[in-house]
Amino acid sequence: xxxxxxxxxxxxxxxxxxxxxxxxxxxxxxxxxxxxxxxxxxxxxxxxxxxxxxxxxxxxxxxxxxxxxxxxxxxxxxxxxxxxxxxxxxxxxxxxxxxxxxxxxxxxxxxxxxxxxxxxxxxxxxxxxxxxxxxxxxxxxxxxxxxxxxxxxxxxxxxxxxxxxxxxxxxxxxxxxxxxxxx
Amino acid sequence: xxxxxxxxxxxxxxxxxxxxxxxxxxxxxxxxxxxxxxxxxxxxxxxxxxxxxxxxxxxxxxxxxxxxxxxxxxxxxxxxxxxxxxxxxxxxxxxxxxxxxxxxxxxxxxxxxxxxxxxxxxxxxxxxxxxxxxxxxxxxxxxxxxxxxxxxxxxxxxxxxxxxxxxxxxxxxxxxxxxxxxxxxxxxxxxxxxxxxxxxxxxxxxxxxxxxxxxxxxxxxxxxxxx
Numbered sequence: 231x232x233x234x235x236x237x238x239x240x241x242x243x244x245x246x247x248x249x250x251x252x253x254x255x256x257x258x259x260x261x262x263x264x265x266x267x268x269x270x271x272x273x274x275x276x277x278x279x280x281x282x283x284x285x286x287x288x289x290x291x292x293x294x295x296x297x298x299x300x301x302x303x304x305x306x307x308x309x310x311x312x313x314x315x316x317x318x319x320x321x322x323x324x325x326x327x328x329x330x331x332x333x334x335x336x337x338x339x340x341x342x343x344x345x346x347x348x349x350x351x352x353x354x355x356x357x358x359x360x361x362x363x364x365x366x367x368x369x370x371x372x373x374x375x376x377x378x379x380x381x382x383x384x385x386x387x388x389x390x391x392x393x394x395x396x397x398x399x400x401x402x403x404x405x406x407x408x409x410x411x412x413x
Numbered sequence: 414x415x416x417x418x419x420x421x422x423x424x425x426x427x428x429x430x431x432x433x434x435x436x437x438x439x440x441x442x443x444x445x446x447x448x449x450x451x452x453x454x455x456x457x458x459x460x461x462x463x464x465x466x467x468x469x470x471x472x473x474x475x476x477x478x479x480x481x482x483x484x485x486x487x488x489x490x491x492x493x494x495x496x497x498x499x500x501x502x503x504x505x506x507x508x509x510x511x512x513x514x515x516x517x518x519x520x521x522x523x524x525x526x527x528x529x530x531x532x533x534x535x536x537x538x539x540x541x542x543x544x545x546x547x548x549x550x551x552x553x554x555x556x557x558x559x560x561x562x563x564x565x566x567x568x569x570x571x572x573x574x575x576x577x578x579x580x581x582x583x584x585x586x587x588x589x590x591x592x593x594x595x596x597x598x599x600x601x602x603x604x605x606x607x608x609x610x611x612x613x614x615x616x617x618x619x620x621x622x623x624x625x626x627x628x629x630x631x632x633x634x635x636x637x638x639x640x
Binding site for chain 1: 423425426429430433434435459460462463464465466467468469470471472473474475476477478480481482484485488489490562565591592593594
């Protein structure tokens, strides 16, 4: 579904329009369910998470600002952060953000900025290309953090390096990634 | 506060760590304090959100089982959240640009105060569909918040809400919108007799009944009761 259609649906949902909510669910639930399954790796957990995610979308849709980021970016972020929260609370990890009331949700500045420019273009090929420029284990570390909610301690264990080394190494990779994405 | 388009490399990495959830609780709080005031950091966070979300955008899609949607609806729509609050939210949402204007409008329309309970409610039910509409009525101000939740009209038709007091002819309160909360009002002279009066919904042509009386089928009805 086109970005403009999703924008329209989300703004109607923010006005408590149930038919728009139903249409939004039809258009996006397969993608968000796919993300839950990838992150949680368990069908029942993913079904519960998806339910929570759409309850959040219903309540928080007014914090989505059209034109700032793509609507799908906003939806994916809500879904990913919730799924990671579920995963981490099950692992009872102590690190990390406590819930998904962060970042995108709270950034209300209406002024146009670089992110707005990002919203206008399809950036999907870019991240893949830039991840390919990282060495394989570094790209994997980024994916583990984003898609599996891995903490520094878990990454350090996975790659069998000291925690500080892990952090230095990932920060450097993120800087490299940033440089590539800015090109 | 920096407005430079170029960010220190450290901040670029820090913003990414924040988005990935790699910072510990203390670092997260410190970073969030900075984000509140530093525009450049906000932009970095959003840019990372966009790029990382792209990583998830290509994952295979899977259609969820129907029970998920049923569960969402049960969670959101069976417990009754006060309609006044939804009306308020609906308006509050019009956009950041309009925020000042909206706040002013809400102050002037004092009845939109979200916490103020509606003294009277009505649940309009039909024999086949169960509950069709939720209505809240404030007999003092005559304000009505009404939401049509089932029996949505066919194209070219609409749903009209009627007030019926005793043996009197029905009085139109206005048109309902499918799935949305609308604000209507009861004429002043009818407000004293609201408790125990009936509300009914009829099927009407677009624009409402042309005669001032119900012309189509009466689809649902219910009494106004103290909440």
